[in-house]
Amino acid sequence: MSVLVVAENSNTELKSSTFNTITAASNISDEIHVVVIGSDCEGVAKQTSYFEKVKKVWHIDDPRYDNPIAEVIAPIIVKLSENYSHILAPASTFGKNFMPRVSALLDFSQISDVIKIESEDTFVRPIYAGNAFATVQSKDEKKIVTIRPTSFDPAISEGGKADIEKISFENDEKLVEFIGREESKSDRPELGTARIVISGGRGLQSSENFSMINDIADKLNAAVGASRAAVDAGYVSNDYQVGQTGKVVVPDLYIAVGISGAIQHLAGMKESKIIVAINKDEEAPIFNIADYGLCADLFEALPQLSAELDKLNTIQK
Amino acid sequence: MKILVAVKRVIDYNVQIRVKADGSGVETENVKMSMNPPDENAVEEALRVKESGKANEVVIVSIGEEKSKETIRTALAMGADRGIFVKSNSNIEPICVAKALKKIVDTEKPDLVFMGKQAIDDDCNQTGQMLSALLGWSQGTFASKIELNENEISITREIDEGLEMLKLKLPSIITCDLRLNEPRYASLPNIMKAKKKPIQDLNIEDLEVDTAPRINFLKVEEPPKREKGIMVNSIEELVSKLKNEAKVI
Numbered sequence: 001m002s003v004l005v006v007a008e009n010s011n012t013e014l015k016s017s018t019f020n021t022i023t024a025a026s027n028i029s030d031e032i033h034v035v036v037i038g039s040d041c042e043g044v045a046k047q048t049s050y051f052e053k054v055k056k057v058w059h060i061d062d063p064r065y066d067n068p069i070a071e072v073i074a075p076i077i078v079k080l081s082e083n084y085s086h087i088l089a090p091a092s093t094f095g096k097n098f099m100p101r102v103s104a105l106l107d108f109s110q111i112s113d114v115i116k117i118e119s120e121d122t123f124v125r126p127i128y129a130g131n132a133f134a135t136v137q138s139k140d141e142k143k144i145v146t147i148r149p150t151s152f153d154p155a156i157s158e159g160g161k162a163d164i165e166k167i168s169f170e171n172d173e174k175l176v177e178f179i180g181r182e183e184s185k186s187d188r189p190e191l192g193t194a195r196i197v198i199s200g201g202r203g204l205q206s207s208e209n210f211s212m213i214n215d216i217a218d219k220l221n222a223a224v225g226a227s228r229a230a231v232d233a234g235y236v237s238n239d240y241q242v243g244q245t246g247k248v249v250v251p252d253l254y255i256a257v258g259i260s261g262a263i264q265h266l267a268g269m270k271e272s273k274i275i276v277a278i279n280k281d282e283e284a285p286i287f288n289i290a291d292y293g294l295c296a297d298l299f300e301a302l303p304q305l306s307a308e309l310d311k312l313n314t315i316q317k
Numbered sequence: 318m319k320i321l322v323a324v325k326r327v328i329d330y331n332v333q334i335r336v337k338a339d340g341s342g343v344e345t346e347n348v349k350m351s352m353n354p355p356d357e358n359a360v361e362e363a364l365r366v367k368e369s370g371k372a373n374e375v376v377i378v379s380i381g382e383e384k385s386k387e388t389i390r391t392a393l394a395m396g397a398d399r400g401i402f403v404k405s406n407s408n409i410e411p412i413c414v415a416k417a418l419k420k421i422v423d424t425e426k427p428d429l430v431f432m433g434k435q436a437i438d439d440d441c442n443q444t445g446q447m448l449s450a451l452l453g454w455s456q457g458t459f460a461s462k463i464e465l466n467e468n469e470i471s472i473t474r475e476i477d478e479g480l481e482m483l484k485l486k487l488p489s490i491i492t493c494d495l496r497l498n499e500p501r502y503a504s505l506p507n508i509m510k511a512k513k514k515p516i517q518d519l520n521i522e523d524l525e526v527d528t529a530p531r532i533n534f535l536k537v538e539e540p541p542k543r544e545k546g547i548m549v550n551s552i553e554e555l556v557s558k559l560k561n562e563a564k565v566i
């Protein structure tokens with residue numbers, strides 16, 4: 001048994017989701033190989049070789065791979081797949097985009113968004129927005145699996161010295177032209193890995209008011225999230241969305257402000273260690289899963305919270 | 318130009334689902350069913366393309382039990398032209414759905430296939446990408462904006478980092494996000510009209526797709542329940558609890 005992990009990277013560094021996926025792979029086999037595809041990504045290949053758990057790194061480097069295009073990546077993974085029993089990628093929008101193509105080209109089923117590995121062929125995955133957990137057994141010869149990063153600890157990138165083998169592939173795919181990306185830049189921690197997340201919902205009423213959330217986030221060194229309603233209303237951009245069709249977060253502390261607690265939102269945050277809800281409606285379903293609930297008007301509560309945090313001088317950064 | 322839209326019948330998103338006591342699945346008896354939400358966006362977008370004069374036919378396809386025909390009717394009531402119903406008994410896996418859809422595409426020869434980005438029952442997020450790979454077409458997943466031109470389609474995709482813009486050669490598969498548009502409601506006259514629109518009946522066997530499951534559901538369980546916590550009376554109390562009791566700040 002051997003596992004091929006497809007690394008999510010930005011050409012300059014590995015994304016955190018790859019660290020978690022390597023841990024998931026180590027629950028299946030000791031023979032873990034990682035493929036790094038990108039443009040000018042030699043540093044990433046090197047970084048990958050330092051994982052103690054990784055035995056080999058495939059380094060595929062070409063300007064054509066500057067942006068991950070599913071139609072380009074999938075055939076590469078298919079060609080590499082021959083000697084592997086499992087192919088793993090993070091269940092991020094990166095992995096979700098190309099992995100089903102790999103499955104279809106190889107004629108296997110895909111197991112999406114795995115949160116637990118029971119054995120080499122048996123996996124646990126949430127269905128119905130996390131309202132049920134299914135334990136599924138794959139009968140396919142190769143297992144094509146995407147991993148929910150927040151369900152696995154990050155692997156340690158130290159102590160290893162895996163072989164790096166540089167290879168290249170012919171590819172004349174011309175179906176897709178990359179036009180551009182709009183990435184929100186922020187100095188705050190990444191939503192998917194932050195220790196503290198504070199999210200705002202429709203209750204915030206406007207993007208101006210949303211700055212109250214940002215203010216608290218800065219004081220707590222927290223990432224900022226949002227409900228779909230807040231994104232739909234344009235208070236913040238889509239990459240803030242937490243939930244069934246957004247991101248999944250599992251911070252030590254999740255603070256939901258002006259969020260009612262629809263099941264689709266809970267799907268993205270209810271595994272958080274401590275949940276705080278601030279809502280003026282005492283019947284709001286979010287209170288059913290909150291460790292600490294405060295029934296209050298957020299326009300009064302947030303400034304108070306901000307002032308109270310100023311009083312604490314021992315905030316762990 | 319012809320647009321094919323794939324719609325799935327799922328438990329309505331407002332229903333609090335219940336896991337069966339014997340662990341075999343979730344309760345579907347007497348539960349409200351609806352069109353998978355992003356599939357409504359797919360239907361809506363196809364209708365808008367048609368209304369803009371860039372397409373002349375919108376065909377709806379659904380694979381599933383007999384009742385999936387009602388979901389096709391819903392799309393016809395929104396304004397689609399005709400339907401194709403593929404009967405299959407069991408809940409077939411995305412790879413099999415994709416193969417069945419490929420057979421439909423081979424005969425219907427649409428220029429575009431619109432689908433939802435994810436079915437809210439299995440949460441697989443696979444079928445569109447698989448169909449695209451089987452056909453060797455371009456794919457535009459998680460689309461929140463599209464613009465159709467002569468031989469290509471420009472799309473904006475929602476990705477973890479923000480937005481990504483691509484230009485795809487036609488024919489293409491587009492999987493739709495909920496933010497793509499606001500789906501219309503069917504008016505009463507249109508619901509009446511839809512009753513007369515044609516729906517072709519097929520069986521999954523007619524399409525010669527192997528539907529044998531590759532994935533066994535060993536068990537379906539309820540996730541661990543969270544204990545209900547406490548209500549605090551003030552921000553001071555909250556901050557003190559977070560600091561001294563939960564020790565998270």
Ligand SMILES: Cc1cc2nc3c(=O)[nH]c(=O)nc-3n(C[C@H](O)[C@H](O)[C@H](O)COP(=O)(O)OP(=O)(O)OC[C@H]3O[C@@H](n4cnc5c(N)ncnc54)[C@H](O)[C@@H]3O)c2cc1C
Pocket residue numbers: 200201202203204226227228229230241242243244245246247257258259260261262263264265268278279280281284296297298299330354355437495
């Ligand atoms: C297929 C599908 C997928 C979805 N995916 C997601 C997803 O990924 N993520 C997601 O979040 N949603 C998702 N949704 C939407 C979800 O169903 C809810 O509509 C959404 O989460 C509601 O957001 P909200 O809580 O901000 O808004 P609302 O439900 O409108 O709640 C606003 C809350 O703010 C409170 N409030 C208002 N004013 C104040 C005030 N001054 N002070 C204090 N509290 C106040 C109100 O009491 C209320 O509880 C999805 C829906 C569907 C159909």
Ligand SMILES: Nc1ncnc2c1ncn2[C@@H]1O[C@H](COP(=O)(O)O)[C@@H](O)[C@H]1O
Pocket residue numbers: 323324325326353355356378379380381411414431432433434435436437439440441442443444445
């Ligand atoms: N049985 C089906 N019949 C028609 N379309 C389907 C079916 N299953 C999935 N789809 C389409 O594929 C999309 C993604 O589904 P999934 O890959 O299961 O998350 C859905 O939003 C539908 O557009």
